[in-house]
Amino acid sequence: MRKVPTTVITGFLGAGKTTLVRHLMENNQGRRIALIVNEFGDVGVDGDLLASCGIEGCADDDIIELANGCLCCTVADEFLPTMQALLDRPNPPDHILIETSGLALPKPLVKAFHWPEIRSRVTVDGVLAVVDAAAVAAGRFADTPEQMAQPDHDNPLEEVFEDQLACADMVLLNKSDLLDAAQLDTTHGELTAKLRPGVRVIRTSRSAIDPLIALGLSAAAEDDLAARPSHHDTEDGHDHDDFESFAITLAEVADPAALEARLSQVIALHDILRLKGFLAVSGKPARHVVQAVGTRIERWFDRPWQAGEDRLSRLVVIGEKGLDRAAIEAALLA
Structure with a gap:
């Protein structure tokens, strides 16, 4: 049985994930694409924007919104039943996109593809991390001097950002047009140094990328979890109390x-x-x-x-x- 390929789209708040999703769905090349969109707050903005954009061939029930919590924390309660419902349709999707919240850790979600209910029917085609180039260049995820002066300090923004990069099969260095050439080259180099060998960085503006490049990676990420370290690997669970x-x-x-x-x-x-x-x-x-x-x-x-x-x-x-x-x-x- 052919496994339905699924692309997990991760990235920090405001990096351009929803814009990427819309671009991929508008350029679906005849494929039936279903979308699961997750938001941290209890008001769904991104799903509403996508549902109202009038994409040809995209029916209302092709967009499923899961609000009020991160998918990485609600895998059993929300994600698995949603995936089963999609796969059980008379005409299941050719490809599934999952847009996580900007605060979600992608690794627990990728792990969920090992669950017996879905493991033989779906695979993680790839994890795409969308990065706000201007935010990285401005030091948004770096430790402040005050943080560095504190022993055993935590930087929750940096932890989320690094977890998202560590799980990625491809990184979109988005909003590249907001930096000059020298800033962009420096940011690109700093970002590449944080990635696993072989992870490609693509410079984008408004998340525009050829779907032939972004989809069809055949990464089977669920079978490669050991190569995707997380700050939370030694913990039984995690929260978003920060x-x-x-x-x-x-x-x-x-x-x-x-x-x-x-x-x-x-x-x-x-x-x-x-x-x-x-x-x-x-x-x-x-x-x-x-x-x-x-x-x-x-x-x-x-x-x-x-x-x-x-x-x-x-x-x-x-x-x-x-x-x-x-x-x-x-x-x-x-």
């Missing part, structure tokens, strides 16, 4: 540009890692998307509000533990 997420509901927004300026200030002041969501703009029939990685903010109108849909402005905030939720809400609701 991070937190919450959602803020706003009234209709009269001036998105003014809100963007306020968002930038709040993100910088509270060191927010990721902010994303949708805005209802006064007098506009279309939904307005907001995506922020650090203080880099993008926004655009994506689709009309649907009949019966609540015109709500809602933003998801993700950061390290200890975010001052009350202060952030007060600043954005002012």
Whole structure:
């Protein structure tokens, strides 16, 4: 029996995973592709964006969203039943994409492909790690001097980032257009030094890559786990207590540009890692998307509000533990 190839897409918050998924699905070359998308918070933004993008040949039930937790922690409860349901369809997919949350560790997910319920029916074609080149160049995942001065210090961002790289079969050095040539070469070299021999690094902008390169790696990653070390290999389990997420509901927004300026200030002041969501703009029939990685903010109108849909402005905030939720809400609701 032919095993259905599955590509696991990992990468830190805001690296460009959802953009990559959309690109691969838009260029599916006639293949039936199913997607499992996982988000850390309890509000699904990425799955909603993908479901509303109108990709030809992509039915609503081809996109399955698992929110409120990382797949690496909910393998038995959510991932396995979802995979079984996909494989049991009368016309199962030709290829499965799994977009993990930006805080997920890919290795526990790859391990799950050994479970008896699915091991003879599906294989990990490859683990793709999407990396934000500008964030790496800015030292987002490096130890700060304060951290280095502390004995036995932990850097949760670095641990997640390194685990994602260690499990990768291919790395997309994304947002390469945000760096000059010298910065890009330096970042590329530093990244390559962290990878297993033979792992290819591809420079991309907006996660654009030929599906013939990204899919069809035939890595069978589930049979190669020993070569993919993790900071958590000696632990029975792990948690994400170093991070937190919450959602803020706003009234209709009269001036998105003014809100963007306020968002930038709040993100910088509270060191927010990721902010994303949708805005209802006064007098506009279309939904307005907001995506922020650090203080880099993008926004655009994506689709009309649907009949019966609540015109709500809602933003998801993700950061390290200890975010001052009350202060952030007060600043954005002012």
